[in-house]
Amino acid sequence: MSSDASLPTDSPVATAAPHHLKSPTGGRQEQFVFAVGVLLSLGLLAAAAYRLYLGSDGDAELMAAARLFLAGVALLSGCRWLSFFVLSFVARVHHRRHAPPDPTHWPLVSIFVPCFNESETIEPALDSLLELDYPRFEVLAVNDGSTDDTLKRARQYEGRHANCTVRVIDKPNGGKWSAHNTAFRRSQGELILCIDADSRLERSSLKHMVRRMCDERVAGVAGQMRVRNRMNLITRLQGLEYLMANGALRLGQGLFGTVLIVPGPIGLFRRSAMEKVYGNYGFTLQDGHDGRMSGPFEGDTFAEDFDLSLAILCHGGRIVYEPEAISRTKAPDRHFALLNQRYRWVRGAIQVLRKFVRRVRQNPRVLSPRLLVWILFTYVPDLFLLPAIYMIGLGFALLLLANGSDLLPLGGWFLAFLLLQSSAGAFFISVHRDDLALLKVLPFYGPYNGLVLNSAWLISVIDEIRGVRMRW
């Protein structure tokens, strides 16, 4: 095995005729929502610029500052959403015009299913995998030291099935990353699909993703995450967030092959790319020691998926987004669980970015301009700007209320934001072919972002600064 083999040199996928042809610019609904969104963004930009041009306009100091702050936020928000709209639309058009063809030879795909106390969800997950429309694949369910009967339930599926083989690997608890590494060691597929045990793939998802691998430069494909358990406001808001935040970003990033995070519930990788990552950044461990297993996934961060994706991008691999590949996952339906999850995500993102900075310091060549631009475009707003804006905005609102000021004059801005968010929500729901009923929870999206997520952001940032020990 050559150590310096380039990432996707030996694509196992040969091309055939395109599998489908659709309208390159999407449906009428999508076009209409896109036009409305772009107009709203431009309007918001113009209003913000005009407001900034006018200055304080003789208001009271606090109100004038609030107005200017809102205008600045509107300027940033307008620019951001406008870029999202345009990039997503272009990405859709590009994807439809250059629809990936069906390969003549479908490569073997290894599907990793790490399980830890997933007795309730493992069976439906494996059922959904067995129903996948794909000629040849293997499923490796890794029981990561579960204390319930996950292993027993998974063992029921072990063996050969119609078009796949299910293997169940039992190992001591070592974390999701070690479960992935264990599966990586045991797998044989040239393409590797990582999912969560509580995720359920749609029947055609795997084929959609493998088609994108026809391009030899593509080292990874991110699929669309959907919330399965839309039972309450929190889960619906997460469903909307997955589309408006993650989906929007990935559409834009996918256009440049720079999807920064291949999500844990559905992500397809090329084995050679993972081996190269392991070869460059891997750690040696006594395999099986404390349940940990070395491999391309590393356990020094909370976000092993982000870590792996960034490592692949650092080595020149392209990661694209396939919104047709859908994984229905279970989102936290309780506030505490949600905060825990977001704590891990935010801390994980910070850890991975710090690790990335260390890697760049060691080898500046891994930093490509498009990667730098997208990291700045994504994480400067997400980790710094937006939380700061929400907190400052909240402070302004409280100050204004405490000062006895009337908030009605600022209602226009909030209405504009709400309209823009509505159009963005409608557009990205339309692009991802999700249910438009999600828009019903849109009025709560601002408080959800501003209060719920930022509270998790706050504690995770504090913990990361303090260097509190990681705990899942």
Added chain:
Amino acid sequence: MESSRVLTLILLSGGLGFGGYCVACALHVWKARIAGSGNHAGASRCTRRLKGIGVALIAGGALTATVGLIVQLFLNREGVLRGEQLTTIRPPETLLVQEVTSAETVRAADWIATFRSPEREAQIEVNELKLENHAAQQRVLRSEPLKPDAEITRHLQEALAEQRHLQMTLSELELEDRRLNRERLRDQLAREKEIGELGEKIGSLESELKQAEADREYQAASLSRLISIRRRDEAVIPDDQYEQLRSEARIAEEEVLRLQESVRAFEAERAKQKHRLHELLTVAEQQSTEYQTRIVGLRERLAAVSQQHESLQRQLDSDLVRAREHRQEQLGQLGIALQQTERELAGLKDSITIRAPRAGRIVYRDPSPQTVKPGEPLLVFSPDAGLRVRLRLPTWEARLLAGAGPVRLQLIEPETEQGKVQQRFIERRFLGSWASSASLPQDRGFALVELSCEPPGDAIRSLAAGDEIAVRMIWLAPLYRNPLVHWGALLAALGACGITTTVVLSRKVESGSHARERLSVHNSTRRGPPPLVSSEDAMLHLLGSQLREAIVRGEVDPSLIAAAEWALDGHRPRAIRLMALGLGEDAEFLQYVENCWKQLSAEEPADEFRGANCGNTNALQQRTAAVLRPIASESLRRRLHFIERQWDELAVSRQRIDEAAAIKASEFMSASAAALRSHGTDRSSRTA
């Protein structure tokens, strides 16, 4: 309660509540994580109590502040608006509104409204005509000359005419006198010049005469001498010469005579001229004397006439003064008539026009002035300071209100006796500014605040009708200025100090070993496992794993074995170490190895291994064993050795069995052949 206040309250409480809930959840998660990560420290009873007190203080502070906020939000801020110092203009019954001023502010006596009345308008027109007539008369009177006494004027004109006649006559006489003198002088000069010329001619004639007499004498002497000569000898002097000389003498004589005659003629002429000159001078003297006499007479006459003229002129001047005074009196009369007409006109106009009684602002103007009924307010004035709303506020809010600038006020619709709200005001909100405040001595903690404001038109109309209107102030003092909030903040700060103290105490209690443990845990977390040296290491590690996986699956690939052999050849020490790591060591794997060994033996060797069988194992088995032997652990190596030996023994026994079976088979075959041969005929016939 006002809807905006309810909205504010809902927003504030909802935002704070949800924010507090989120923060509490986050803290809960945080606490759980810190507890799970072992970052918490044991707390003593004292610190727990102190922490409890701190939490209680914070809760008390929050409660106090909340109570303060609720009290402030629910405080009644209603006041009263009265129509004090309002001036209302109402149209009279007999008049109709024609025009109303559009100005916002007016000065005293400024026009503000005009009414209509046909009779008065006719009178106004008549008076305006009179006014024009008087003005025209004034203009005519001013343009007419003054009229003096006619007798005086006539006398004066006569005197003036005589004076002019005398003056003219005098002038003519003086001119004539001067002309006479000039002519006399000119004649005198001409005569004297002529006389002088005659004297000169006489002188020249006398000199010629003298010359002629000398010439005659010379001729006479010459002739006498010639005659004497001739007389002595006639022959000497010819006759012609003599005759010539004689004629010359005669000519000379004649010339003398002629000259003498001329001298005399000229002298006579000169004498004549002198005589004439004398006569002329005499005549001129006489005429001049006559003229002077007449001039003196005329001058005397002229002086008399001038005196008379001056006297008449004085009389005329005095008469003109009288005439001017008379005209002034006439003009004065006309002016008085004019003023009288103007007054009448102004009075008439004032009877249909309203002027501002004082300076102020028009705060209400009926939107349809022409349709205002008599008695209803047409215009309402307010003083420049505006109207006043009086309301009762806490003293601290009153102080803050003084610096708050314009605040919004809202009219409260009155209720009917049936309890229904009347909808009288369309525009309900307006601005007011703090004007004054005074504490209420009998109501401690509260103050009477006056706000100057400009209520909407509907409210002004009601106020002009004498109503009182209730007004609510839509202003909330900054909540952080609330004294109860201050007390709450103080309590919370004390609580926070207490909790901080407990944290500090807890940290001091922490042992150094615990801190070191945390540090070591932290460092180990940060450092992680040792990194690989290079990508080849990872590949070797991975190769070990794949070898294990192939053995576990029982699908040992010759190419995989070849890669392992290549790795062991090229990087033997590292390959052994890293592939061993990837291969792992567990009891389950030993079983897999054994199974794989069996499976390999059953497989048909590939082409490249065909013919390479050595002993009882095939080449793939041997190569797999050769690869596994260096990288396997001791137990696996023993197990492998055992398997090989067992397999060899098994192979030997199998070979023996095969040999025995072959012998038996050959025996059986030979026996069978013999049997077949013996029963060959029967079988062939049965088969056929």
